[in-house]
Amino acid sequence: MINFDFLTEKTIENLVQLIRIDTTNPPGNELPAVIWIRDLLAREGIPAGDMVILESAPGRANLVARLRGDGSQPPLLLSGHVDVVPVEPKFWTHDPFGGEVVDGCVWGRGTADMKGFLSMYMSVFIQARQQGLPLKRDLILAAIADEEAGFEHGSQFLVEQHRDLIAAEYGLTESGGLTAYMGKKRVYPIQVAEKSVCWLRASTFGQPGHGSMPHEDNAVLHLAKALERLRRAGHLPIHLTPTVRRMLDSLAENLGFPLGVVLGLMRSPALAGVLLRMLPVEQRPLFIAWLSNSVSPTVLQAGSKSNVIPSEASVHLDCRLLPGQKPEDVIRELSAVMGRQVKLEPLTTSTGAEFPVDTPLYRLMEKALKQMDGEGITFPLLMPGATDASLYQRAGIKVYGFTPGILPPEISLTKMAHAHDERLPVSFFRSGLPALWQVVSEICCA
Template identity: 45%
Template sequence: MTSLDARAGAADRSPSSPRALDAAIGDHALQLCQTLLRINTTNPPGNEREAADVVATELAGAGIEPKYLESFPGRANVVARLRGTGELPPILLTAHLDVVEADASSWKYPPFGGVIAEGCLWGRGALDMKNMAAMSVAVLARLARDKVKLRRDVIFAAVADEEAGCDHGSRWLVENHPDLVRSEYALGEVGGYSMHLGRGVFYPIQVAEKGLCWVRGRVRGEPGHGSMPRENSAVIRLAEAVARLGEKGLPVHVTPYMRDLVDAIASRQPAPLRPLLKRLLHPAIAPYALRALPDRSLARAIGALLSNTASPTILRAGSKINVIPGVAEVELDGRVLPGQTEADFLRELGTVLGPDVELEVLQSAPPLETEPMASPLYDAIRESIVAHDPGAMVVPYLMPGFTDAKFFSKLGAKWYGFSPVQIPPGMRFAELFHGNDERIPVEGLKWGANVLLDLVRRFCA
């Protein structure tokens, strides 16, 4: 373990009972989250304005002056600042208001209904990430109404467009209004949720995230009539290349973040299980260890942290059923590990797909690492979680996707993925992101609002 993990382990043993929850802050966050979930901010097109109005109105009602900023008609951002003494630099809380699409026919409850059922609040954005917007607004409003004396300004930014690349949200704010969001530290997605693994309860905190490399692969062949199949069909050769990618994947690279995570989890497992977990840290063995895991959701989540990845998401070829097209294309969502470059990723991808596939980079951004990982804020996060869940272990985490951290960190902010929520055993947190039936446990959301309030008070007051 790193020294950071050792300190976390020591802290885990100190409290004996969880801190009592404040019902008012939890109820406020729940009501706000439900309201936001009932607003359809699917991106594209986004249309975050109505959700931004809710946020701005709530902040103004608490005596905090919000700044309403549109990067484009309907693409709204809200920034608010709760002033402190200025003794210490600001902290930024941030959440995006846009969500990905949802097919209502595949949901148990309407994705924009904000239904409370079965102990959960259901809706697209419940975890990704209108919950953090609701909690942050509730926290700022509470601090303002209680007139808490703060040593730091607490900034909140509710942003547009994270799901489509941040051009109308965090990127636009950083490039056009940097002084409004400049901070020493920033909190956003993803982290602070409970994971139940064997004997332990773990709370991963994002301290790094993969880079982005969206790629188009193109295969060319001879066109012809559909009645006479061709051995050099662009469609067939592309299909064969995509199938190889699905079968082989990309090589394993063990990062320090993965090593720390596995070591921390193994420390809470029975002795016979520890060597099995350690196999994930051996590049030659890791793929076989992943295939042996019975929980496929867990295997997918771990696998994304062990290698660069490329997921085929769009296939495109032809326009008429009786014409063999001369070009077939695939678009791939590529993610690049810290320590790897765009060139490394393209080389690995090209090796698997084969020489027939031309690769074109559509959009890219490098991996992000919070350095040094340890900080007073990380310590405060750990203390706040353990105060509300004694015996839990806080562990550093590498995020396989990208977040608004890519841009807010450009202003010098140390970013931690932390939007706290308690998840019951058996609920597959990672599967709900961008999946059907996205939902958040009602009590888990209320717990998270209490933890976030505790953290901001602890760190800023």
Template identity: 40%
Template sequence: MTDAEDEVVGLASELIAIDTTNTADAGGPGTERPAAEYVAGKLSEVGYDVTYVESGAPGRGNVIARLAGADPSRGALLVHGHLDVVPADPSDWTVHPFSGEVRDGYVWGRGAVDMKGTLAQTLAVARRFKRAGVVPPRDLIFAYVSDEEAGGRHGASWLVDHRPELFEGATEAISEVGGFSVTAGGRRAYLVETAEKGTMWLRLHARGTAGHGSLLHTDNAVAKLAAAVTRLDRHRFPLLLTPPVRDLLTGLAEMSGIRFDPADPEPFVARLGHLSRMIGASLRDTATVTMLNAGYKTNVVPSAAHATVDARMLPGREEAFERELVEVLGPDVRPEWDTMPAVSTTFDGHLVDAMAAAIEAEDPGARLLPYLLPAGTDAKSFRRLGIRHFGFAPLRLPPDLDFTSLFHGVDERVPVDALTFGTRVLDRLLRSS
């Protein structure tokens, strides 16, 4: 094992043990500072000149370090990830979510998958390169940022707006939610995120006439809102096969020997097992009701009711989605929203070739396939600097592991050998990209 492989599990465990829960409270202090200081210390220890920045709010720590490459004229590669994690209730877990426990061949805890395991991989490789005096082909910018789980307003988005010089010269980036393996027909493919849906976080408001719950009511805000969100929940937005999804399904069909009909892809997607929920969500826009808020006493009809909706739109569908959304909700509900645009790039170029070569060297016979992520990442912020983004955080996974369910799930964990495998792949990639 290299020194990077040797220390990646320990780094992941120690990062998970630092509770960086992001509750999305815009007015509250950040929790990322201790993890950012940990990363800064690990980088400084081997000789990096580290920049520590708090992005617009106390405790929102971010760490950026650059490793000079052999050819300064080439665009730099940004290797980024987020330090924050979503909440976890310890009573639901087999192990404490902030233990970082290593058990049964896995590293357990909130962030093992999303995405402190990946941060440990990039940190281990960055430390190895500095210790060994490795000079990569082009500049590498390592960035560990805050607030991704709440849209990056106090993280990547703030840095892009206020400290863009930290990413000077970056033309491409790699980060989370890609590079993991799937198995079809006894063969492995590694999925590379080349696109992700746009994000719309909606707040729905219904007004009515307040009164006593024992009387007849024809203007009930709660009933209006309930009817609207029920219509939205039952509505199916039109199917659209985007280029990365078409390429992914075509590749999986070739590997599995199962027929894929581009005009009717859903039967094929339904046969993809654990992948079907994620890939199914990439076939059309979605709108999921996540919170309801109304009333304050059993016998009082309130004058207002509110809901929140997590909506995701395919690239190019933003305007059409808004029109369709308003029509489905109807006139009794007033929507307001914040949006982040979809991101997409083509599946080609030297960086993609280098990914394929790094995977082939460590897993001969495997192939790369593009895909569209139905969620969102900090790529939405970095694209404003003209940076082309790929999701590539390599992990070779057991075929029976329901990997996508571990994102924000109970008992989040990552295989130890997947972490060491991905560390080797990243080492090869960053030496040759």
């Protein structure tokens, strides 16, 4: 039997130590954190020969540790990034790198993204060793670099250069299985899909000239009109991906009137456009992200001198594509809205991911969440942003976001990740560790 109170204490202790090691990315400098984790695992009995630290660049380090199973099933990977985003200390109530436990919460940068979840993975990994679990799969723990600034030194490095060390059937990483609130209902999204990144440059052209002699064929005005057409459109065409369809099925079934009914009707692409406009303003961006290729104009460029009409104007468009959609698809959609005279060219693209939900691991996660919170509603989540899951997908690993636990309404993950006063309640870890343990031990021993 596992003493989950004790395990919670150990998890918090380890988290506090990790917060105190500054891994702000850039520059990252994950090496001291990774060494600290290796030494902890060594103290807890993990043989030195089953751990390796891999540096992708000076100071940019990844730890891969392994518990050996009997080899009858392929491995399970638990992956957590140790880097964190920068802080503005003047906005914090407590030292962002102090690791203080105040008012029942652990405070500090990385608590919710994702040193807190990595600490849970570490605890479960150590327990699996100490309980002598009869593993059918190898259980791999990866503490990795560079999730917050492009993946290059972390998951990308591991997938491209050390694939054999992380090869697995399944992976768990951030984030899913944490409480979110829809009205008064508690919901538990499990991340199973991610949008891909497609940054474009949109350019317009016109006649150059002297600023004292305005004319109609002005590249800046053309660009302004194209952007206004984009604004008026509201969003690009609706596409219903398998993950989002499943999500709407679950919410329609469980949420009741009125939101459940509205979300049920959204399964018809013809109605979805109209219904999006009926959603509360604060919920609209998320649903637009789930149902369409999204686009945000970001960097504007035109002209170099106040009295010269430029011949060219451009804007960067941060587009996020649904699983299955390609850059040429969003270019076609944008061209239809912004006008054919706008030149659209890709700057950066990445691959997204969509993993199946009809797997034993997914069903185990659903079961564990039901036991954690009998009234909670579980559904598969399409993440609008990108995490390490998209990179691991290249290695053929089915990756789910699963870092379970119960959160109160005022501490949602979306309010905490990358925010001032990032923190998680101790009660979150106490509620989530049994669920994580159940899933990991069952999938590894079944």
